[in-house]
Amino acid sequence: MSLPGDIAVITLTGTYIDMVGNARTGSVTFTPSTPLLVDTSSSTMLGGLTVTVALNASGAFSVVLPCTSGLTPTGWSWNVVETVSGAAPRTYSIALPSTLGSTVDISTLTPLATPGTPSLYLLASQLGTASGPAQLNSSGYLPISEGGTGATTAAGALAALGVPSITTASVYTQRAFAV
Amino acid sequence: MALPGNINTITVTGTFLTPAGAPASGTVTFTPSVSTLIDSAGHAILAAPVTATLNSSGVISEVLACTDNTTLTGAPFTYSVAVALNGQPASAYPGKSVPHTLGSSVNLATLLP
Numbered sequence: 001m002s003l004p005g006d007i008a009v010i011t012l013t014g015t016y017i018d019m020v021g022n023a024r025t026g027s028v029t030f031t032p033s034t035p036l037l038v039d040t041s042s043s044t045m046l047g048g049l050t051v052t053v054a055l056n057a058s059g060a061f062s063v064v065l066p067c068t069s070g071l072t073p074t075g076w077s078w079n080v081v082e083t084v085s086g087a088a089p090r091t092y093s094i095a096l097p098s099t100l101g102s103t104v105d106i107s108t109l110t111p112l113a114t115p116g117t118p119s120l121y122l123l124a125s126q127l128g129t130a131s132g133p134a135q136l137n138s139s140g141y142l143p144i145s146e147g148g149t150g151a152t153t154a155a156g157a158l159a160a161l162g163v164p165s166i167t168t169a170s171v172y173t174q175r176a177f178a179v
Numbered sequence: 180m181a182l183p184g185n186i187n188t189i190t191v192t193g194t195f196l197t198p199a200g201a202p203a204s205g206t207v208t209f210t211p212s213v214s215t216l217i218d219s220a221g222h223a224i225l226a227a228p229v230t231a232t233l234n235s236s237g238v239i240s241e242v243l244a245c246t247d248n249t250t251l252t253g254a255p256f257t258y259s260v261a262v263a264l265n266g267q268p269a270s271a272y273p274g275k276s277v278p279h280t281l282g283s284s285v286n287l288a289t290l291l292p
Contacts, residue, residue, distance in 0.1 A: 003199075032198065034292070035262070035267075035270035036270055038291060039288070043286040043289065044194050044196060045193060045287065046198055047195055047198075047205075047265060049197045049198060049203070051198050064199070065198060072292070
C-alpha cells in the first residue's frame with residue numbers, strides 16, 4: 001500500500017562522511033511534530049510515526065517523505081535525529097514544503113529555529129493595583145499598606161499581620177499596594 | 180447486543196497509514212463524556228468506552244450512538260477519541276460530536292485532529 005496520490009511527497013537524500021572521506025554508519029529518523037496528520041482530499045489519516053533510514057555503505061540515505069505542506073494541521077514539521085558513528089546524536093527540525101521540488105538534500109536545508117523560553121511580562125500599569133502584582137522595594141521588602149491591614153500605624157500593621165514585635169522591621173506606607 | 184432501536188446511530192470510519200504509506204496498526208477508542216444514558220423506555224445504557232481495532236488495511240468501522248439523541252437523557256454528549264498507532268502512546272482528541280445530521284456514516288478524517 002502506498003500514500004494516496006494527492007499527498008505531495010519529496011525524496012530526501014543525505015550523505016555522511018568523516019573528515020578523511022570515509023563513509024559513516026548509522027541511521028537517521030524522521031518523526032512528524034504532530035501525532036496525527038490528515039489528508040482531507042482522500043480522507044486519510046497519517047500517524048505521526050517515526051520513519052527510520054539506515055546509512056548505506058557510502059554513508060548515504062534516500063527516503064520519500066510527505067511534504068509538510070498540504071496536510072492538516074498546518075505548520076507541522078519533521079523532527080530529525082541523526083545517529084551517526086563518531087558523533088553525538090544531533091536533533092533538529094525541518095520543513096519540507098512541496099516548493100522544494102521532487103528531491104532535496106538534507107545538507108541544503110536550514111533547521112527550524114527552536115522555540116525559546118517564553119518571557120512573562122507584567123504591565124507596569126498594573127503594579128500595585130487591587131488584586132494586581134506587588135513590587136518589592138529596592139531593599140527586597142514588600143511594601144505593606146497600613147490601611148490594608150486595618151491599622152493606622154506601622155506598629156499596628158505589624159500586629160495585625162501577626163509579626164512579632166521587632167524594632168528593625170520596615171513597613172512602608174504605600175497605599176497603592178493592597179495587602 | 181445492539182442498541183435499542185429508538186437510538187440514532189452513526190457508522191464512524193477511518194483509514195490510518197504510516198508516513199511511508201503502509202497500513203498502520205492499533206486502536207481507536209471512543210469514550211463518551213457521560214457515564215450513563217437513559218433511553219425513552221427507561222433503559223440505562225452504560226456509556227463505556229468503545230474500542231475499534233484497525234484491520235490489516237489500517238481501516239476501522241464502528242457503529243456509535245449519535246451524540247444528539249433526543250430520546251436519550253444525558254445527551255447531547257461528546258466523545259473523546261484516542262488514537263493509538265503502532266504501539267505508540269495514544270493521542271486523545273476530546274469533544275468530538277457525531278450528530279445524526281452527519282448522515283449514516285462519517286469519516287474520522289473530517290473530525291480529527
